[in-house]
Amino acid sequence: xxxxxxxxxxxxxxxxxxxxxxxxxxxxxxxxxxxxxxxxxxxxxxxxxxxxxxxxxxxxxxxxxxxxxxxxxxxxxxxxxxxxxxxxxxxxxxxxxxx
Amino acid sequence: xxxxxxxxxxxxxxxxxxxxxxxxxxxxxxxxxxxxxxxxxxxxxxxxxxxxxxxxxxxxxxxxxxxxxxxxxxxxxxxxxxxxxxxxxxxxxxxxxxxxxxxxxxxxxxxxxxxxxxxxxxxxxxxxxxxxxxxxxxxxxxxxxxxxxxxxxxxxxxxxxxxxxxxxxxxxxxxxxxxxxxxxxxxxxxxxxxxxxxxxxxxxxxxxxxxxxxxxxxxxxxxxxxxxxxxxxxxxxxxxxxxxxxxxxxxxxxxxxxxxxxxxxxxxxxxxxxxxxxxxxxxxxxxxxxxxxxxxxxxxxxxxxxxxxxxxxxxxxxxxxxxxxxxxxxxxxxxxxxxxxxxxxxxxxxxxxxxxxxxxxxxxxxxxxxxxxxxxxxxxxxxxxxxxxxxxxxxxxxxxxxxxxxxxxxxxxxxxxxxxxxxxxxxxxxxxxxxxxxxxxxxxxxxxxxxxxxxxxxxxxxxxxxxx
Numbered sequence: 001x002x003x004x005x006x007x008x009x010x011x012x013x014x015x016x017x018x019x020x021x022x023x024x025x026x027x028x029x030x031x032x033x034x035x036x037x038x039x040x041x042x043x044x045x046x047x048x049x050x051x052x053x054x055x056x057x058x059x060x061x062x063x064x065x066x067x068x069x070x071x072x073x074x075x076x077x078x079x080x081x082x083x084x085x086x087x088x089x090x091x092x093x094x095x096x097x098x099x
Numbered sequence: 100x101x102x103x104x105x106x107x108x109x110x111x112x113x114x115x116x117x118x119x120x121x122x123x124x125x126x127x128x129x130x131x132x133x134x135x136x137x138x139x140x141x142x143x144x145x146x147x148x149x150x151x152x153x154x155x156x157x158x159x160x161x162x163x164x165x166x167x168x169x170x171x172x173x174x175x176x177x178x179x180x181x182x183x184x185x186x187x188x189x190x191x192x193x194x195x196x197x198x199x200x201x202x203x204x205x206x207x208x209x210x211x212x213x214x215x216x217x218x219x220x221x222x223x224x225x226x227x228x229x230x231x232x233x234x235x236x237x238x239x240x241x242x243x244x245x246x247x248x249x250x251x252x253x254x255x256x257x258x259x260x261x262x263x264x265x266x267x268x269x270x271x272x273x274x275x276x277x278x279x280x281x282x283x284x285x286x287x288x289x290x291x292x293x294x295x296x297x298x299x300x301x302x303x304x305x306x307x308x309x310x311x312x313x314x315x316x317x318x319x320x321x322x323x324x325x326x327x328x329x330x331x332x333x334x335x336x337x338x339x340x341x342x343x344x345x346x347x348x349x350x351x352x353x354x355x356x357x358x359x360x361x362x363x364x365x366x367x368x369x370x371x372x373x374x375x376x377x378x379x380x381x382x383x384x385x386x387x388x389x390x391x392x393x394x395x396x397x398x399x400x401x402x403x404x405x406x407x408x409x410x411x412x413x414x415x416x417x418x419x420x421x422x423x424x425x426x427x428x429x430x431x432x433x434x435x436x437x438x439x440x441x442x443x444x445x446x447x448x449x450x451x452x453x454x455x456x457x458x459x460x461x462x463x464x465x466x467x468x469x470x471x472x473x474x475x476x477x478x479x480x481x482x483x484x485x486x487x488x489x490x491x492x493x494x495x496x497x498x499x500x501x502x503x504x505x506x507x508x509x510x511x512x513x514x515x516x517x518x519x520x521x522x523x524x525x526x527x528x529x530x531x532x533x534x535x536x537x538x539x540x541x542x543x544x545x546x547x548x549x550x551x552x553x554x555x556x557x558x559x560x561x562x563x564x565x566x567x
Contacts, residue, residue, distance in 0.1 A: 055520075
């Protein structure tokens with residue numbers, strides 16, 4: 001495996017995290033160190049090994065598809081940072097639309 | 100002795116005999132909270148009126164302190180993060196419903212590392228928690244507030260959560276019993292997710308008996324969490340009667356006992372623990388789990404990967420912090436998350452996003468899942484030969500504040516707890532003695548196979564007896 005080439009600024013943007021220049025300067029070497037550390041798994045022979053997705057393999061856990069009570073609308077909206085009526089309020093998304 | 104100094108078993112006995120009622124216990128907890136929480140900081144918040152109201156409605160119940168990532172209706176649930184400051188839970192987590200159905204009530208919110216990421220509770224954005232055995236030292240983490248509340252007698256017992264050691268390591272640092280149940284044994288519904296293939300809620304208590312009582316109340320199938328199997332929950336407390344180490348095949352994994360970097364006092368206490376087990380009739384068997392050395396690396400790929408996906412929900416839209424500085428939706432995401440998350444959470448989100456990103460997925464996440472299979476097979480092979488493993492719980496006793504600055508050095512705290520988390524088996528830390536010079540508590544870890552909690556608790560109970 002090649003030397004770690006994590007571009008912290010680029011990845012942070014993918015994760016929708018705005019970093020300050022100080023954070024970027026702090027995280028870049030720290031994350032390079034962590035990436036370098038975890039690359040030790042490249043030494044393990046995993047040919048023919050199935051991936052383990054979970055702590056306990058369970059599959060096809062179904063329940064009846066029936067209508068049941070769920071969280072009350074008012075309760076779900078109680079923690080909203082901004083709302084209008086029964087909806088969450090956000091800045092406009094569509095470009096060119098009237099705000 | 101105050102009521103708050105009791106464990107669950109003694110409190111239940113007193114309630115049954117009518118010697119006191121739940122309100123008396125809660126009032127005792129409140130007195131201790133007012134007297135001690137200023138210096139220990141075990142609780143982030145404590146709604147006294149809420150606790151008293153629940154106690155009056157359930158006069159035969161025992162109050163339990165709750166890690167601040169488990170939802171209790173009408174109470175804050177901050178995960179020790181600025182991004183959830185002011186959040187009020189709209190519903191009870193399944194573990195809270197289970198507590199209430201079994202004679203317990205939630206009482207107080209315990210501090211933790213932000214979103215359960217850390218090993219010292221220093222990553223809490225909302226408060227400092229000190230080790231009740233030495234106020235200059237950390238309580239461990241991430242369930243540091245729960246551990247300090249139990250170890251410092253600020254509660255009867257507490258709930259913690261464990262992803263890679265977050266119940267067991269603080270239990271070791273604060274002299275309590277901490278059980279990480281097998282994956283799926285306890286529902287995660289209503290518990291803020293960190294790494295979904297690893298997270299488990301578990302008891303943190305003053306005795307093994309108490310851990311058995313609390314685990315029985317917590318465990319079981321939950322329709323709201325598809326990872327909980329329908330397997331019946333054994334009567335753990337009843338199974339502890341006559342618990343013995345006689346004839347127990349106890350595995351000594353050389354990868355845990357011959358590793359460098361372990362504090363000499365932790366080594367001594369672990370060796371003495373092994374000797375006491377042997378004297379009590381356990382048959383010692385040397386075993387090997389050859390993939391142990393890769394567990395940390397696997398964990399620091401899988402856990403951040405899952406965290407980066409889970410924490411995507413904190414976007415400033417439906418709940419949690421929203422930046423005042425946002426002009427459009429993109430800046431709302433970028434700035435709300437930047438302002439809301441602390442440095443360790445940001446690091447892990449970036450790490451997780453990186454290992455899942457296009458071109459790297461196979462080399463990191465995909466490969467880590469395969470190595471995880473090999474780690475699991477190590478445990479399967481060993482548990483065909485032995486009943487339980489005994490290992491150190493954490494490589495050191497409680498360390499001082501700001502002593503570990505480098506993230507990777509901090510991660511090494513979970514060296515001995517991570518492999519069993521990856522394998523999905525059950526494990527516990529049991530108080531085992533104190534360091535000679537510094538007089539700090541040290542726990543020893545026992546590990547059993549998946550859904551072998553009965554055996555695990557029996558071994559822990561019998562071991563606890565060797566200390567008295």
